[in-house]
Amino acid sequence: MALWEGRFKKELDSKTNDFNSSINIDKRMCKQDIKGSIAHATMLGKQNIIKKEESKKIVNSLEEILKDIENGTLKIDKEAEDIHMFIESELTSRIDDTGKRLHTARSRNDQVTLDLRLYLRDEGKSMINLLKELIKTITEKAKENLETIMPGYTHLQRAQPITFAYHLMAYTEMFMRDICRIEDTLKRMNVNPLGSCALAGTTHDIDRNLTSKLLEFDYPCHNSLDGVSDRDYVIEFSASLSLIMVHLSRLSEEIILWCSWEFKFIELDDAFSTGSSIMPQKKNPDIPELIRGKSGRVFGHLSSLLTMMKGLPLAYNKDMQEDKEAIFDSIDTVKMCITTLIPMLKTMKVLKENMEKAAKKGFINATDCADYLVKKGMPFRKAYKISGSLVSYCLDNNKTLDTLSLEEYKKFTDLFDKDIYESIDLKNIVFKRKSYGGPNPETVKKHIEIIENKL
Ligand code: ARG
Numbered sequence: 001m002a003l004w005e006g007r008f009k010k011e012l013d014s015k016t017n018d019f020n021s022s023i024n025i026d027k028r029m030c031k032q033d034i035k036g037s038i039a040h041a042t043m044l045g046k047q048n049i050i051k052k053e054e055s056k057k058i059v060n061s062l063e064e065i066l067k068d069i070e071n072g073t074l075k076i077d078k079e080a081e082d083i084h085m086f087i088e089s090e091l092t093s094r095i096d097d098t099g100k101r102l103h104t105a106r107s108r109n110d111q112v113t114l115d116l117r118l119y120l121r122d123e124g125k126s127m128i129n130l131l132k133e134l135i136k137t138i139t140e141k142a143k144e145n146l147e148t149i150m151p152g153y154t155h156l157q158r159a160q161p162i163t164f165a166y167h168l169m170a171y172t173e174m175f176m177r178d179i180c181r182i183e184d185t186l187k188r189m190n191v192n193p194l195g196s197c198a199l200a201g202t203t204h205d206i207d208r209n210l211t212s213k214l215l216e217f218d219y220p221c222h223n224s225l226d227g228v229s230d231r232d233y234v235i236e237f238s239a240s241l242s243l244i245m246v247h248l249s250r251l252s253e254e255i256i257l258w259c260s261w262e263f264k265f266i267e268l269d270d271a272f273s274t275g276s277s278i279m280p281q282k283k284n285p286d287i288p289e290l291i292r293g294k295s296g297r298v299f300g301h302l303s304s305l306l307t308m309m310k311g312l313p314l315a316y317n318k319d320m321q322e323d324k325e326a327i328f329d330s331i332d333t334v335k336m337c338i339t340t341l342i343p344m345l346k347t348m349k350v351l352k353e354n355m356e357k358a359a360k361k362g363f364i365n366a367t368d369c370a371d372y373l374v375k376k377g378m379p380f381r382k383a384y385k386i387s388g389s390l391v392s393y394c395l396d397n398n399k400t401l402d403t404l405s406l407e408e409y410k411k412f413t414d415l416f417d418k419d420i421y422e423s424i425d426l427k428n429i430v431f432k433r434k435s436y437g438g439p440n441p442e443t444v445k446k447h448i449e450i451i452e453n454k455l
Contacts, residue, residue, distance in 0.1 A: 252287075
């Protein structure tokens with residue numbers, strides 16, 4: 001019989017019970033639920049709302065329940081409506097009337113949001129650690145490629161020479177921002193809703209500061225109606241996870257391109273690639289493709305959460321039960337993506353010669369050819385036009401800027417001299433780009449130091 005049997009004459013229809021139940025999803029918050037109940041029972045005892053012995057008995061029994069769940073002797077009952085009901089009925093089955101005192105001055109409405117805050121707080125911290133590991137992996141790869149010249153792209157057209165280290169380090173900035181976003185979300189999330197009760201607080205003399213302290217919250221929420229209605233923290237967390245997926249997906253897209261025969265900048269280790277069932281020659285980048293694909297479900301969950309919340313009148317509505325499936329699946333997905341990506345990045349082979357070969361084609365030193373003339377006193381727009389005409393001349397005559405003779409250069413302007421060749425040398429170009437945040441290897445090394453210090 002349900003906990004509300006006094007008011008009801010019938011049991012819940014069994015199919016409706018399945019529909020209504022959330023135990024399969026929220027059972028993963030069992031530790032947090034018990035932790036919250038222990039703090040609540042401790043406070044009830046301290047405040048003499050229940051007897052001290054009763055409080056102790058409840059706490060001891062809750063600790064045993066947790067132990068039994070962890071060692072597998074207590075199975076979570078699939079028939080229970082949710083984890084809160086399950087733990088409470090297990091408690092009453094063990095210590096009877098004393099257990100029935102636990103829910104004094106509490107509601108499932110403050111309990112569920114308490115559990116979820118505690119759960120997401122733990123997950124947020126482990127997500128930050130995972131991101132740090134990913135960033136570390138990327139910086140290690142960058143260190144090995146400080147002088148690996150490759151073409152930088154705009155519009156997926158070869159644009160200017162950069163290094164592979166420089167390209168990789170761009171991603172560390174994105175993932176550092178992701179860490180900051182989660183830290184920021186955690187700060188706002190760390191407010192204690194316990195004691196909000198159903199929606200309007202309680203007439204019992206509870207101590208919300210004590211439960212806040214016991215559960216390491218910064219302070220108790222200032223308005224109980226908001227305390228039980230707020231799911232901003234779930235949405236913020238989900239938005240942070242979505243941005244992580246944007247970054248993972250962009251990196252994956254590049255890896256997929258780089259693996260193709262058209263680029264062949266990298267080769268993934270066999271342990272992180274798959275073959276085709278029919279084409280014997282194939283080696284497919286399934287992992288980055290899946291990461292790119294899985295971004296869709298994480299974005300979808302964000303959209304579900306926003307839509308689920310936008311029309312809800314205060315305070316608790318059952319719609320809100322849907323929040324957990326969305327955020328849990330987002331967390332699982334992002335974690336899985338990062339943990340698979342890390343070893344794949346560690347083992348991928350960088351084909352430096354191919355990158356350099358690609359950099360030699362596509363006239364990516366044309367800007368530097370124009371800059372050469374600017375340094376000799378020509379206005380940039382004029383220099384730009386001459387450099388463009390040189391490219392056009394090269395295309396017509398099947399040449400490149402570094403294979404043109406000095407006479408050919410001089411036909412375009414007298415300002416050209418022997419030193420043009422070192423000015424358009426790819427390595428020189430990269431080394432001379434010393435502007436702050438640029439691809440010069442020393443500059444990138446400093447960036448790596450900054451990131452490593454922050455970690
Ligand atoms: N399983 C519910 C949820 O996840 C717990 C809160 C239920 N509260 C209620 N008044 N029905 O949202």
